[in-house]
Amino acid sequence: MNALRSTIFSTAVILAAGxxxxxxxAATPGNMLIIAAQIDDITTLDPAQSFEFSGSDVNRNLYxxxxxxxxxxxxxxxxxxxxxxxxxxxxxxxxxxTMREGVTFESGNPVTAQDVEWSxxxxxxxxxxxxxxLSQFGFTPENVGETIVADGNTxxxxxxxxxxxxFVLNCLTATVGSIIDSQTAMANEVDGDLANExxxxxxxxxxxxxxxxxxxxxxxxxxxNNDFFRxxxxxxxxxxxxxxxxxxxxxxxxxxxxxxxxNLNPEDVAGVSAVDGIAVDSELxxxxxxxxxxxxxxxxxxxxxxxxxxxxxxxxxxxxxxLNGQYTIHQAFLxxxxxxxxxxxxxxxxxxxxxxxxxxxxxxxxxxxxxxVREAQERIEIAQSIQNTFGQAGITVNIQVGTGKQILxxxxxxxxxxxxxxxxxxYPDPNTNAGTFAxxxxxxxxAGATGLLAWRNAWSIPEMSDATLAAVVENDRDTRAAxxxxxxxxxxxxxxxxxxxxxxxxxxxxxxxxxxxxxGAITAVSYWNVTK
Amino acid sequence: xxxxxxxxKGRRRSPLFGIAKKTGSTLLTIAVTMLGLLxxxxxxxxxxxxxxxxxxxxxxxxxxxxxxxxLELGLxxxxxxxxxxxxxxxxxxxxxxxxxxxxxxxxxxxxxFPATMELATLGTLIGVFLGVPLGVLAAVKxxxxxxxxxxxxxxxxxxxxxxxxxxxxxxxxxxKLGWVSGPGRVDIFFEDIVxxxxxxxxxxxxxxxxxxxxxxxxxxxxxPASLLGYYSLAYISRxxxxxxxxxxxxxxxxxxxxxxxxxxxxxxxxxxxxxxVPLITVIAxxxxxxxxxxxLTEIIFSWPGIGKYITISLLSAxxxxxxxxxxxxxxxxxxxxxxxxxxxxxxxPRAK
Numbered sequence: 035m036n037a038l039r040s041t042i043f044s045t046a047v048i049l050a051a052g053x054x055x056x057x058x059x060a061a062t063p064g065n066m067l068i069i070a071a072q073i074d075d076i077t078t079l080d081p082a083q084s085f086e087f088s089g090s091d092v093n094r095n096l097y098x099x100x101x102x103x104x105x106x107x108x109x110x111x112x113x114x115x116x117x118x119x120x121x122x123x124x125x126x127x128x129x130x131x132t133m134r135e136g137v138t139f140e141s142g143n144p145v146t147a148q149d150v151e152w153s154x155x156x157x158x159x160x161x162x163x164x165x166x167x168l169s170q171f172g173f174t175p176e177n178v179g180e181t182i183v184a185d186g187n188t189x190x191x192x193x194x195x196x197x198x199x200x201f202v203l204n205c206l207t208a209t210v211g212s213i214i215d216s217q218t219a220m221a222n223e224v225d226g227d228l229a230n231e232x233x234x235x236x237x238x239x240x241x242x243x244x245x246x247x248x249x250x251x252x253x254x255x256x257x258x259n260n261d262f263f264r265x266x267x268x269x270x271x272x273x274x275x276x277x278x279x280x281x282x283x284x285x286x287x288x289x290x291x292x293x294x295x296x297n298l299n300p301e302d303v304a305g306v307s308a309v310d311g312i313a314v315d316s317e318l319x320x321x322x323x324x325x326x327x328x329x330x331x332x333x334x335x336x337x338x339x340x341x342x343x344x345x346x347x348x349x350x351x352x353x354x355x356x357l358n359g360q361y362t363i364h365q366a367f368l369x370x371x372x373x374x375x376x377x378x379x380x381x382x383x384x385x386x387x388x389x390x391x392x393x394x395x396x397x398x399x400x401x402x403x404x405x406x407v408r409e410a411q412e413r414i415e416i417a418q419s420i421q422n423t424f425g426q427a428g429i430t431v432n433i434q435v436g437t438g439k440q441i442l443x444x445x446x447x448x449x450x451x452x453x454x455x456x457x458x459x460x461y462p463d464p465n466t467n468a469g470t471f472a473x474x475x476x477x478x479x480x481a482g483a484t485g486l487l488a489w490r491n492a493w494s495i496p497e498m499s500d501a502t503l504a505a506v507v508e509n510d511r512d513t514r515a516a517x518x519x520x521x522x523x524x525x526x527x528x529x530x531x532x533x534x535x536x537x538x539x540x541x542x543x544x545x546x547x548x549x550x551x552x553x554g555a556i557t558a559v560s561y562w563n564v565t566k
Numbered sequence: 567x568x569x570x571x572x573x574x575k576g577r578r579r580s581p582l583f584g585i586a587k588k589t590g591s592t593l594l595t596i597a598v599t600m601l602g603l604l605x606x607x608x609x610x611x612x613x614x615x616x617x618x619x620x621x622x623x624x625x626x627x628x629x630x631x632x633x634x635x636x637l638e639l640g641l642x643x644x645x646x647x648x649x650x651x652x653x654x655x656x657x658x659x660x661x662x663x664x665x666x667x668x669x670x671x672x673x674x675x676x677x678x679f680p681a682t683m684e685l686a687t688l689g690t691l692i693g694v695f696l697g698v699p700l701g702v703l704a705a706v707k708x709x710x711x712x713x714x715x716x717x718x719x720x721x722x723x724x725x726x727x728x729x730x731x732x733x734x735x736x737x738x739x740x741x742k743l744g745w746v747s748g749p750g751r752v753d754i755f756f757e758d759i760v761x762x763x764x765x766x767x768x769x770x771x772x773x774x775x776x777x778x779x780x781x782x783x784x785x786x787x788x789x790p791a792s793l794l795g796y797y798s799l800a801y802i803s804r805x806x807x808x809x810x811x812x813x814x815x816x817x818x819x820x821x822x823x824x825x826x827x828x829x830x831x832x833x834x835x836x837x838x839x840x841x842x843v844p845l846i847t848v849i850a851x852x853x854x855x856x857x858x859x860x861x862l863t864e865i866i867f868s869w870p871g872i873g874k875y876i877t878i879s880l881l882s883a884x885x886x887x888x889x890x891x892x893x894x895x896x897x898x899x900x901x902x903x904x905x906x907x908x909x910x911x912x913x914x915p916r917a918k
Contacts, residue, residue, distance in 0.1 A: 068754050074878060077622070077668055085624050163627040234668055246758075250667035250674070251878065252870045253757065273754050278865050281733055282749050285741050291748055437881050439616045442625060460626065482629035 061290050067269040067547070067564055070277040070286055071296040074251045080233035081153075081212035083162040087458070088274075090209050090558040092254055095272070097212030097239035098263070100131050100150065100189075101203050103462075105551035105560040109371075112203050112462075116145055116213055116240070117189075120203075126196035126509065129203075133187045137263045139215035140237065140244045147184035152216035154182045154191070156228050166485070167208050167461050170469075171197065198509050200373075204463035207557065214238050242267045242562035251276055256561070267562040287312060287542050293566065294550065295542040300359050306542045313545045316359070320369045320555035321458040321537035322467075323361060323416065325405075327530040329492040331451050333403065334530065338395035343452075344381045344532045345388040346423045353535065356415045361535035366522040367471040369536050369555045373511070374464045374518025380526060388427050400428025404451040407433060408441040413454050416534075420454075446484040448492055456537075457487065462556035464518045465506050471531060472521050473502045491530050498524065596900050603896045604656070607889050608649050616883035621665045652889075661893070662886035666879060671890035674875065679894055680765025681751065682864070682871035685791055686856035692795025693802050694849055700799070701806025705814060706833055716803060723800025728793070732866040735789050747785040749868035756782055790867045794860060798852045805848045809841035842913045850906040854899050 062068045073088040081093050102115035114120075117131035137145040155178040157165050172194025173181050181192045193202065205211065214229075215238040222232035229238075237245035242262045246255030254274045260266040275292070277283050283295040284302040288309055298306065307314045327334040327343065334340065349363050368375040392398060403424075407417040414435060421431040431452075436444075445453050459466040474488035474495050483489035498521065505517040525531070539552055549563040619635045620627075640648055655662060661671035704716035740748045747753065751767050760767070760774040768787065771780035813819065814837050822832050859873020872891055879887035 063755055066755055077666060085626065161631065163624045163631055166626070166628070249677070249870075250664075250669060251875070253754070255758070271755075273757070275750065275754050275868070277749065277868050282736070282866060282868060285736055286748050289741060289744070289748060291753065437616060437883075439618075439620050439881075439883050442620055443617045446620075484632070485626050485628055 062293055064566065065268070065270040067272045067294070067561060067566070068292045069272070069274045069294040069296060070283040070292045071274055071294075072278060073254060073274055073276045074278075076248065076250065076254070078234040079237065079245065079248060080162075080230055081209050081214065081239075082157045082160050082165065082228075083230065083234075084209055085162075085164040085460075087558075088254075091274075091553075092245075092248070092256070093209045093212060094241070094553070094558040095243045095256055095561050096237040096241045096245055097209075097214070098137070098145075098241050099211040099213060100206050101211075102207055103553075103557050105553070105563050106549070108551065108554045108556060111200075112207050116150070122199050126199070127194075128190050128192040129199065130188050130190045133189065134263065135187070137240055138261055139218065139240045140259055140261075141215055141218045143215050143217055145213060145215075145240050147187055147189040149216045150189045150213050151182055151184035152219075153212065153214045154178075156214070157210045158182075160228060160230060162230075164208070164210050164460070167205050167210050171202060171205075195507065196509075197507055198514055200511065200514075201463050201465060201506050205461045208461040209558075212239060215240075242560070243272060246271070262562065264562065268565045269561055272561045284542070287544070290544070293544050293547045296539070298540060298542050300356075300540075303359060303540045303542065311545050313543055315541045315543065315550075317539050317541070317552045318362075318370060318555055319458075319537040319539045319552070320372075321456055322364065322367065322369060322533055323413075323454075323456050323535040323537070324367075324531050324533040325416075325420065326453050326455060326487065326491045326532075328448060328450050328452070329494070329530055330448055331403075333397070333401050334451065336395045337528065338391045339397065340530050341527075342388040342391035342395065342427070343424070345384040345391070346420070346427055346429070347381070347532060347534060348383045348419055348423050349379075349534055350382065352416060352419050357412060357535060359540055360412070360538055362538055363534070364536035365533050366526060367467045367531070367533055368464050368518060368522060369459060369467070371555045372459070372462070372464050372467075374515040374522070376519050376522050378523065378526065381532070383423060385423070385426050392427060392429075398428075400424075400430065402430040402432070404432045404434055405454060406441050406444050406450045406452070407435055407454040408438040409435050410438075413456070417454050445490055448479075448490060453491075455487075459555070464514075465502070468502045468505065468518060468521060471529070471533075472525050473499045475499045487531070488529075493530050592904060596897075596904075599900055600893065600896060601653075603892060604653065604889065605649070607892045608652065608885070609645070611883075611885035611888060612645055612648070614883060618665055618883040618885060621882045621884060656893070661890040664879065664884055664887040664890075666882050666884040666887060671886050674887060675872065675890050675894050677765065678870055678872045678875045678891075681869060682857060682859045682873065684766040684768060685787065685794060685863075685869060685871065686853060686859075688787060688791035689794030689856050690798055690849065690853040692792060693798025693852060696795070697799035697802030698806050698845070701803040702810055702833065702838060704803065704807045705810030708811065713807075716807070720800040720804050723796050728797065728860065729862040729866055731796075732790070732793055732863055735793055736866070739789055746789045747782065749786075749866070751786055751869065752779060752782050753786075790863055790869060793863060794856055798856060801852055802845075802848060806841070806845060809844055810837055813837035813840050843910050846906050846909050846913070850902045854902045857898050857902075858895050 075086040076089045077086065078084050079089060079092055081097055084090065084093055098116050100115060100117040101112040104110060104113055116134055116137060118134040120129050120131045122129050133145070133147050139145060154168065157168050158173045158178050159175045183190050218238040219229035219233060223229045224231055235248060242259055243256035244259050246257045248254045253276060256272040258267045258270045277286065280297055280299040280302045284298055284306055286292045287295040287306060303314055306312045327340055329335045353361060353363050363379055364370060365379045365381060366376045370377060392400065405417050405420065407413050417433045421433060424431050444450050457467065470485065470487045472488065472495065474483065474486050474493060476483065477489060477492060477494035481489065488495060501517065501521050505514055505521065508514040508517060541552065543550065546566045548565050551563065552559045619632055619639065622635050623631050636642065640651060663669065664671050664674050667674055700716050704713045707713055736748065739746045756779050760770045760776050760779055763770050763773050767783045768780065771783055819832060819837060822836055859871045861873040861877045863869065864871040864874040872895065876888055876891040879891065
């Protein structure tokens, strides 16, 4: 009978859509922040290994770094954190940091230069995926004894050559730059793993929060560290609950069971913005959406074809329809707000121009080509839009949809024709994207540079690679910015990449929740300034 | 095998020996079934065109980092060797580590299975206690409006997509009416308060005598359980009806009626008594189906159950997790089957 009743009710409510019952608003406890988000990407919380979006969100609140960002003023760039100040040697290779006094870890142990030495050397020794953020400065397990050295309350870092100081410091703000309590960690070491296993599920930092617990695919609970050196956080507990469905997140938000919903789709964003007491924030994030054309494919290796395809994408149509509010048009490889970012948008949908270019290239009647895309709704929709506009120039597109891992496998093996991809910066320095979109020193299969997008698309660019290298050693900020601008303009014109959009994250929150920063395009979320 | 040989040699057969033999052959059936299940799952998993190493090292790993993990997982060895190694570990109770969560698969499965079990059990109870009377009633009142209503109820249960009913249910009973609590097993700030004994929060909160959490958990489980119960009701009531119709048209029923037996006794004692055995099969199958975990229900209600666990693991090529989950589900199927068989014997002397 229960069932019968539910059916009658469903029908009744659909028929009487206008009639609304007053929802009984429950409120979350005043000193607790409860967030619904998709966090099933977390595989570890060890800062030397964690490299997923959700993992960065957790780690940013658990650990402090030598330098960091102020969530209330991200535009200011890095500011002193555990390091109080620093000096750069005359040859520009050594940066010496002086540690802030009186900061303690969650265990009560003082934060010392020794802990910094141990934490940074550990990243290099463990050699997990994100270690390249530090090892790109020439650190190796063999030389860290001389290159990362603590002395009293100072710590010196010596790079293999002169780099822009901003580049080094920007990299130290990444998760791998987290400073770990070496005594606590080493007490939990197993088989010489430098506590890799223990830190996967425990925290040993000096951040605003400590890890209560992490249940994979379910939730992460953080407890306030009231000795945090920037002051005790107002929210004594933060619980991030894994909620897959946008509709479910919206229901929870509207019923007052959560404070923040982070994965609302455009329909649900529109829905909650009409509700009293709920506010929607839009924040520009670092993630870019692009398509890339494998240069191993004979047709796609024709520059005229590449150019034509860039005119066969309906950037505006997509931005204003299914990507509305979630992505904004952006056509260069550095996300807006990054040093050297440009906002040129030379391409728009122009079928006639594309047809002329295709005719010049020797394909007046088009050709047949494959697009691989992972089974994420927005990416499939992008592929379909492209299939449609390419079709208007006579190009037949076969879309192959697969799981993320399948499609990535094809991409890394350089077996695709066209790939619909998303790329998020790894650290807040322009080199993070320049070093992958515009850097490919050895294009051979043997090089196996699967981490470089230019390599994955078999795009051989010895000269541009040199230009990218030159930009990381330039110490004058304006000159450095100008170098990236020039590289991007050339890249827009010649590369087999059509960068299309930059991500906007829309967050629904209870109006009383103030001060939540998602980290913009440069870093992760921070909870310690939140009040309600 | 050993058991079979002994029986050939043995001359006298004590009843105890009979039980031992029966138990032995049952265990053998379980072992063979599980081995087959492992074998098939393992090979399907390995021929899937997905790279499990990527789940661990992520997209940005260098070729060396990728290779190091590839070797660590033993993926360079021939498939059959990999299977034997895996089998050896499983026999010792080691299901390996989940690539995706990094936890031992056994820990993961023992965490997610109780959540599914709690939901499935409650759902089946609802399905049985409402579905069986509904089916009997529909058969007895065949062709009347009662039968029609029962048919419509079942038909909706068969044909409505579960995610649609789930979302509608949430929107109405949680969103609009506020009669029940929303997704999740308890309110978020109630989590991890009662000590974990069985993993089933209703039972754990009773053990801890924490009635606030118990009632909170009840208000969370009631909607998804009713939903699953509805699906199981639809199936059980239709099957009950058709079993009953068959019995009610039999001659012995007419005889009983002619002898002047009350209608109640005819229906419940005679006809219903005879459909118990097939009904047990139907209920056991429906229960086993729910114990596999209803993926969509679990996703919409943020219910951390085994269906969702296996599905997400499969999508990220986390084969250790998939195999561990499959073994548990397989074992539950086999055990339920054995249990159903035992019940047959209890209800039907002929089955002995």
